[in-house]
Amino acid sequence: MNIPKSSYPRIVIIGGGFAGIALAKKLSNKEVQVVLLDKHNYHTFQPLLYQVSTGGLEPDSIAYPIRKILKDYPNFFFRLAEVQQVVYADKTLITNIGTLHFDYLVLATGSETNFFGNTELQKNSMAMKTIPQSLNLRSLILENFEQALLTDEYHERDALMNFVIVGGGPTGVELAGALAEIKKGILPKDYPDLDTRRVQINLIQSGDRILKEMSEKASQKAEDFLESLGVQIWKNVRVTHYDGKTVSTKSDVTFESATLVWAAGVKAASIKGLDAEDLLTAGNRMKVNEFNQVEGLEGVFAIGDVACMQTEDSPRGHAMMAQPAMQQGRHLGDNLLRFLENKPMRPFAYKDKGSMATVGRNKAVVDMKNMHFQGIFAWFVWMFVHLFFLIGFRNRMVVFVNWVYNYIRFDREARLIIRPYQRDYSQFKEEDK
Numbered sequence: 001m002n003i004p005k006s007s008y009p010r011i012v013i014i015g016g017g018f019a020g021i022a023l024a025k026k027l028s029n030k031e032v033q034v035v036l037l038d039k040h041n042y043h044t045f046q047p048l049l050y051q052v053s054t055g056g057l058e059p060d061s062i063a064y065p066i067r068k069i070l071k072d073y074p075n076f077f078f079r080l081a082e083v084q085q086v087v088y089a090d091k092t093l094i095t096n097i098g099t100l101h102f103d104y105l106v107l108a109t110g111s112e113t114n115f116f117g118n119t120e121l122q123k124n125s126m127a128m129k130t131i132p133q134s135l136n137l138r139s140l141i142l143e144n145f146e147q148a149l150l151t152d153e154y155h156e157r158d159a160l161m162n163f164v165i166v167g168g169g170p171t172g173v174e175l176a177g178a179l180a181e182i183k184k185g186i187l188p189k190d191y192p193d194l195d196t197r198r199v200q201i202n203l204i205q206s207g208d209r210i211l212k213e214m215s216e217k218a219s220q221k222a223e224d225f226l227e228s229l230g231v232q233i234w235k236n237v238r239v240t241h242y243d244g245k246t247v248s249t250k251s252d253v254t255f256e257s258a259t260l261v262w263a264a265g266v267k268a269a270s271i272k273g274l275d276a277e278d279l280l281t282a283g284n285r286m287k288v289n290e291f292n293q294v295e296g297l298e299g300v301f302a303i304g305d306v307a308c309m310q311t312e313d314s315p316r317g318h319a320m321m322a323q324p325a326m327q328q329g330r331h332l333g334d335n336l337l338r339f340l341e342n343k344p345m346r347p348f349a350y351k352d353k354g355s356m357a358t359v360g361r362n363k364a365v366v367d368m369k370n371m372h373f374q375g376i377f378a379w380f381v382w383m384f385v386h387l388f389f390l391i392g393f394r395n396r397m398v399v400f401v402n403w404v405y406n407y408i409r410f411d412r413e414a415r416l417i418i419r420p421y422q423r424d425y426s427q428f429k430e431e432d433k
C-alpha cells in the first residue's frame with residue numbers, strides 16, 4: 001500500500017463514516033500514524049439519502065471527499081480499499097489492494113441492509129443505504145412513470161405507480177412523506193396525460209406503531225401527518241415474499257407493485273476474521289466493553305453501528321444512529337491517546353441528545369429528554385440540526401439553497417434519470433438468480 005514506516009504506532013481505521021471520521025479528527029497531529037481505509041473515497045451523510053432518492057438533492061451535496069477532511073494532517077494516510085479479512089494473529093489486514101500491518105485496529109464499518117436471509121426479497125427490492133443505491137431508486141421511480149405513460153394495460157399502470165415501503169422507522173417514514181409530496185406537487189405537472197391520482201404510497205410496519213424508537217406521541221403525530229398526505233399505513237403486517245410484481249404478507253393483504261423499498265432492518269457490516277460467533281451479538285454487532293475494546297482481542301476496537309456496548313441503560317447496545325457513532329469516535333480518540341501515554345482509559349457514557357424525523361414540508365417530530373414537539377417548529381429544528389452536522393461549508397450552502405428553493409417553488413429539480421436502473425444479480429448464486 002506504500003505507507004511509509006514510522007516510529008509512531010500505527011492505528012488503522014476501517015470506515016470513514018460518522019464514527020471513523022470523528023475518531024480520525026481526534027488523532028490529528030498526534031504522535032501516531034493513522035491509516036484510514038474506506039471502499040468509497042467519500043463520507044456519506046446517510047440521513048439525507050432519501051432526499052437524493054426523491055430528487056430533492058443532488059448526491060454530491062450529501063457526500064464529502066475523505067481526503068479533503070484529512071488534508072491538513074501530516075500523520076494521516078487514506079487508501080481507497082475494501083477490507084476483506086482481518087488476520088488477528090499476524091495483526092494484518094487483507095484488502096483488495098494489498099495487505100497492511102496494524103498496531104491498533106478500529107472497526108468503524110457501519111451497517112448494511114438486513115434482508116434476514118430472504119434472497120427473493122433481496123433480489124427484487126430496493127435498498128437505500130448508499131448513494132449508488134439512492135440513485136438507483138431515483139431512476140427506478142422516474143422510469144416507472146415514463147413506463148406507466150406507455151402501457152395500455154390498466155393493472156400494469158397501477159402497479160408501476162404503486163410504491164411499497166417496508167419499515168416504519170425514520171427512513172421509511174421520511175421516504176413515504178417525500179413520495180407523497182411528489183405525488184401532490186410535481187407529478188400532476190410533469191405527467192398531465194397520466195392519472196396521477198392513482199399513485200399509491202403504502203408504508204408497511206410489522207409492529208403496532210411507526211417510529212417505535214420514539215415517543216408514542218411522536219409516532220401518533222407522524223402517522224397523522226402521513227395520512228394527511230395520503231400515505232396508507234399498514235400496521236402489524238409482515239412482508240414475506242416479493243417476486244418483482246406481487247408483495248405477499250403473512251396477513252391476507254397483498255400488493256401489486258413494481259417498486260418495493262426495503263427499510264425494515266440493518267445488520268452490522270462485520271469483516272471475515274472477526275466474525276466468530278463469540279465476538280458477535282444480535283444483528284452481527286461486535287461485543288465491546290466500556291472502552292470500545294473488542295472483548296478478548298487486545299488492540300482491536302469497534303465504534304459506531306458495528307459496535308454493541310451493552311450497558312444498564314442500553315442492554316441491546318446503543319441505537320444505530322449518528323450521535324452514538326460520533327460520540328464513540330471522539331471518546332475512543334481520547335482513550336487511545338491516554339492509553340499510549342500509559343494513562344488509564346475512561347469508560348464511554350452516551351449523552352442522548354434526542355431523536356427526530358421529518359414527514360415533509362412543515363411536518364416533523366422531535367423527542368428530546370424532557371420535551372416532545374411536532375409540526376413546523378420541529379421541522380425547522382430538524383433542518384437546522386441536519387445542516388449543522390453536514391460536512392463542508394459548500395454542502396451546507398447547497399443543501400440550504402435547495403431547501404429554500406424547493407420550499408418556495410414546491411419543487412424537486414433533481415428528478416433526473418442520469419444512469420438508467422438495471423438490477424444487479426452478480427452478488428447472487430446461480431440458483432438464486
Ligand SMILES: Cc1cc2nc3c(=O)[nH]c(=O)nc-3n(C[C@H](O)[C@H](O)[C@H](O)COP(=O)(O)OP(=O)(O)OC[C@H]3O[C@@H](n4cnc5c(N)ncnc54)[C@H](O)[C@@H]3O)c2cc1C
Nearest residue numbers: 015017018019038039046047083109110304305320321322
Ligand atoms: C437512509 C438512512 C437514514 C438515516 N437517518 C438517520 C437519522 O436521521 N439520524 C441518525 O442519527 N441516524 C440516521 N441513520 C443512521 C446513521 O446514518 C448511522 O447510524 C451512522 O452512519 C453510523 O455511523 P458509522 O460511522 O458507524 O457507519 P457509517 O456512517 O455507515 O460508515 C461506515 C463506513 O465504512 C465503510 N466500510 C464498510 N465496510 C467496509 C470495508 N469492508 N472496507 C472498507 N470500508 C468499509 C463504508 O463505506 C462507510 O463509509 C440513517 C441511516 C440510513 C441508511
